[in-house]
Amino acid sequence: MSPGVERRQVGMVRAGVDVGPTNTDAALLDDAGRVLATVKVASVPDDPVACVRAALGALPPHESAQVAVGLRGAATAVTRRRGLRRVAVLRISGESGRAVRPLSGWPEDLRAAVSAGTATVAGGGGLDREDWTPLDRDAVARFAASAAGAAEAVAVTGLFSPLDGRQEREAAEIIRAEAGDLPISLSAELGSIGLLERENATVLDAALSGFAGAVAEGLAETLSGLCPGAAVFVTRGDGTLMSLEHLARHPGLSLGSGPASVLRGAGVLAGLHDAVVADVGAARVRVGVLAGGFPEEAVRGAGIGGVPVGLRIPGLIRVPRPIDPAELAEAVDRLQPGPARLPLVVVGGGAHAVPGGLHPAHGLCAGAIGAAVSPVGGQYERIVRLPSAAAREAVAEEARAAAVRAGADPRDVALVEVAETPLDYLPGSFVRLRARAAGRPSHL
Numbered sequence: 001m002s003p004g005v006e007r008r009q010v011g012m013v014r015a016g017v018d019v020g021p022t023n024t025d026a027a028l029l030d031d032a033g034r035v036l037a038t039v040k041v042a043s044v045p046d047d048p049v050a051c052v053r054a055a056l057g058a059l060p061p062h063e064s065a066q067v068a069v070g071l072r073g074a075a076t077a078v079t080r081r082r083g084l085r086r087v088a089v090l091r092i093s094g095e096s097g098r099a100v101r102p103l104s105g106w107p108e109d110l111r112a113a114v115s116a117g118t119a120t121v122a123g124g125g126g127l128d129r130e131d132w133t134p135l136d137r138d139a140v141a142r143f144a145a146s147a148a149g150a151a152e153a154v155a156v157t158g159l160f161s162p163l164d165g166r167q168e169r170e171a172a173e174i175i176r177a178e179a180g181d182l183p184i185s186l187s188a189e190l191g192s193i194g195l196l197e198r199e200n201a202t203v204l205d206a207a208l209s210g211f212a213g214a215v216a217e218g219l220a221e222t223l224s225g226l227c228p229g230a231a232v233f234v235t236r237g238d239g240t241l242m243s244l245e246h247l248a249r250h251p252g253l254s255l256g257s258g259p260a261s262v263l264r265g266a267g268v269l270a271g272l273h274d275a276v277v278a279d280v281g282a283a284r285v286r287v288g289v290l291a292g293g294f295p296e297e298a299v300r301g302a303g304i305g306g307v308p309v310g311l312r313i314p315g316l317i318r319v320p321r322p323i324d325p326a327e328l329a330e331a332v333d334r335l336q337p338g339p340a341r342l343p344l345v346v347v348g349g350g351a352h353a354v355p356g357g358l359h360p361a362h363g364l365c366a367g368a369i370g371a372a373v374s375p376v377g378g379q380y381e382r383i384v385r386l387p388s389a390a391a392r393e394a395v396a397e398e399a400r401a402a403a404v405r406a407g408a409d410p411r412d413v414a415l416v417e418v419a420e421t422p423l424d425y426l427p428g429s430f431v432r433l434r435a436r437a438a439g440r441p442s443h444l
Helices: 047-059 073-080 108-114 137-147 166-179 195-207 209-226 246-247 256-268 326-337 363-373 389-406
Strands: 010-019 021-030 034-042 062-071 087-092 114-122 153-158 184-186 231-235 241-243 275-280 282-291 303-304 308-310 316-320 342-345 376-386 416-424 430-439
Touching: 010 326, 010 363, 021 363, 034 047, 034 363, 047 062, 047 209, 062 209, 062 256, 062 275, 062 363, 073 209, 073 303, 087 137, 087 166, 087 195, 108 137, 108 195, 114 137, 137 166, 153 166, 153 195, 166 184, 184 195, 195 209, 195 246, 195 308, 209 231, 209 246, 231 256, 241 246, 241 256, 241 376, 241 389, 256 275, 256 282, 256 342, 256 363, 275 326, 282 326, 316 326, 342 363, 376 389, 389 416, 389 430
Parallel strands: 010 062, 062 231, 087 114, 087 153, 153 184, 275 342
Antiparallel strands: 010 021, 021 034, 231 241, 275 282, 282 316, 303 308, 376 430, 416 430
């Protein structure tokens, strides 16, 4: 417990928990965002629910209106190749999508742990409707029949599904009819345009469905007794929250959520919306950027467990311990956006080893604080030709709806970002429209 915090009953508060591999941190904050108490307890190996129970139990007695949990177990499952479901991978594409097979480039041990077979069927298309090919429903049915006895989950990725996800949904209906009630992950629901990165993210999403379902169920049961009436959320890789139901549907969105929460927490503690943040742990330092209050995403795509994925997670530079001051300074310099330098905020258990920068109070528990203060978020993107005002508003509305589905209060959702990116490598005037929305967690 933090020094000077009496063990007394406090009013309705928000609690944040950050489950790490060695320690689990928890924090209590009031409605104004003031830190009331923090604790650090030893983590229970391979049992995130027990970690949450122990950390919340070590806090002063309180009534929580909201509990937000940062889970790093999904990334750990991928990197350790444990607790992953076997996935049957279906790609819907024409001949252009057959040049590189599904799961190509994956580390052999991860592919062996996850793959329950792959298939590519005719369908999908191009940038214009006349370029689309009808879905080969018979081939999908044969794929589903072969997966029925071997797979524990299914991942479906369609070429150009960010334009139109109907063929993915059609394939999912066929798979359910043939193979029963297997978890099915659809790439169109995870965003990202690049085929291979989007497919990889969808496969990992399906592989993590068992982990996510067990954690969501365990947290719901544990917290209903420990924090009755509290709304429960988990962190995601873009620095926002999602409901337990959303975690069970889209477990891949929790990848990268640990560093994202630390970046947000560091900014809140330092009173900054824009900063370079160094999270100093026992074995490594991770350096990232906070921009406008949210983690800056990996520019050239992210990697999890040796696999490039089309997920929105923080872009980080890793510096080994013991810290080489020159190497750390180089990492900070590389992340500076320009001549006007951002301040450096240093948090984490080893922050004392870095003499420079801002060292905010409660920096030991930045991840838990970041979880407690984060909004619920949603994102949406699509490719359009010659974007119109109607197309922009449609994308914005889809982002708002995504935030509500993730657990945001529909009365409080606002746009965080709207971006247009010309796609010069495509013929014609095509643009990627992307919108992000966020709002207060709903307590309904």
